[in-house]
Amino acid sequence: MVRFEDLQVFVRAADNGSLSAAARQLDLSPAVASAALKRLEKTVGAQLLARSTRSLRLTLAGERYLAHARAALEAVEAGGQALALQRQALSGELSLSMPSDLGRSRLRGWLDAFLERHAGLRLQLRISDRVADLYRQPVDVALRYGVPEDSSLVALPLAPDNRRVLCASPDYLARHGRPQSPQELRRHQCLRLVLGAALHERWSFSQGPLRELVTVDGRRQSDDGEVVRRWALEGLGIAYKSRLDALDDLRAGRLLPLLEDWQTEAAPLCLVIPHRLMLSPAVAALREHLQTCLQDYLAAP
Template sequence: MVRFEDLQLFVRTAALGSFSNVAREVGLLPGQVAAAIKRLERDLDVRLFARSTRSLRLTAEGEQYLPFAREVLATLQEGEDRMRRENTELQGLLQVSAPSDLGRNLLLPWLCEFRRQHPALDLRLLVSDQVADVFKDPVDIALRYGVFDDASYVALPLALWNRRVLVAAPDYLRRHGKPRTPEELRQHPCLLYSLSGRLYDRWRVGDETVQVAGPLFSNDAEIVRRWAIAGEGLAYKSWLDVHQDIEAGRLEPVLPEYRGEPTPLNLVCPHRKQYSPAVQQLHALLRARLEPLHARLAATGAWQQTPE
């Protein structure tokens, strides 16, 4: 049976080209390294190196075997690292930034669950609709809506299937009626949202982008949600932010036959080196909690294709 240590010495010998160099690196005698290579060759029944008094080079069989040896070692190392991470208690401080709706209404109980699972870990939740700068702000990770094609970030998917949905309170719809087409949105008071001074008053519904207007706007998405529940008008919100209201009957989907704008949710961190065990385990928990909501989105009727 091939020994793990022999594979390691084979890979290092192929890299350094000398038994002596490998021996110095790992604290063995050159003869011990040579013996390990001979043992591996005997186990495989092939000659891995062509040796002479002045040179050491891989044979054709050695060249062919080398990538497999590297892959085996990498897999074993990954398994060892994962076991070590899972068996190590999470400690320190994890700082998380999230949008206002998501942080207050969805993320909060999941973070409490995560904290109970890891009592030695301190969590700091920063809730704001202002987009956190993961390079400058005091955060380790940020939950963000949208598509990220900036190579300077690491964006880990959480809910790529998420979309915006048009919603209104049942009372509002009884008083004002339901719009039947995207164009009819212009006849309704729409609840508007601003971010960094930009007013989001162009709503993409199906294949159309409609310029909407209304007497109320806020820079806090949670306020827009509350206005919608109070019957003040139509809102165009991330389904994750309003699905509980839809299921409880506080809000109803409007024009569900028109596909809403994609609003994928990602976990963003500055660099893969900051993908710590705490971040990995939180990412796994959030994906596990979010995935069942995918089917519930389809059940609302707000996941249908745009009509022809």
């Protein structure tokens, strides 16, 4: 097995063109450095450095091996830094904006678990489907569906493959029937969500090269995603929700997916920050935690 210390000697010697210089930088005796290099060459089965009394140069095998040795050292160093960052006690207050339905049904519990792991953190939640202004409002980070139009914002993907799902309750479908095409949605009660200042009433579907953009109607609309989902559960119409919002109900059969042979709109869940410099240790730890929670949730039967 290749030793970390032997790789260090080889890389430093190659960079300096001198084994004695490598030994000085690593605080080793020349004899120990020489033994490390010989041990590495024996392990890999090739001479890496051609040595003489006055010069030291890479062999052809050494040139090929150097990049891999350097990458291995960098990977070990990066791993150590990641563990050191994880060991640091996170503290301070984190203000987080999130969509209403997913925030109440899933994210709140995941965030409670996050706080249990980091006792020095305080969390302020803003649960709303209105898009938070990360520059004007006291919000450090926002969870949003879709990639923000503002190019100055940084969107870090959490669930990049998430899409919308067209769904309704068994009771609604028993009374009104299943739509067989996107155009048939025009004669159904569609539950529309107000996103920001805009009413989401143009629902998009695709099937190969074919794209359908349907303007839907209905007697109910709300700026709260949870309200829209509850209306759907009560049999009051058809919803076009993020699959993450509806997944528990779909798995339990409380809602049934519709038009499954059509591809629905993309709805990637992202962690949005005003600038990459805002990716503090707390935000980085939160992102890692939420990614793990989402992966486990989506993989569950």
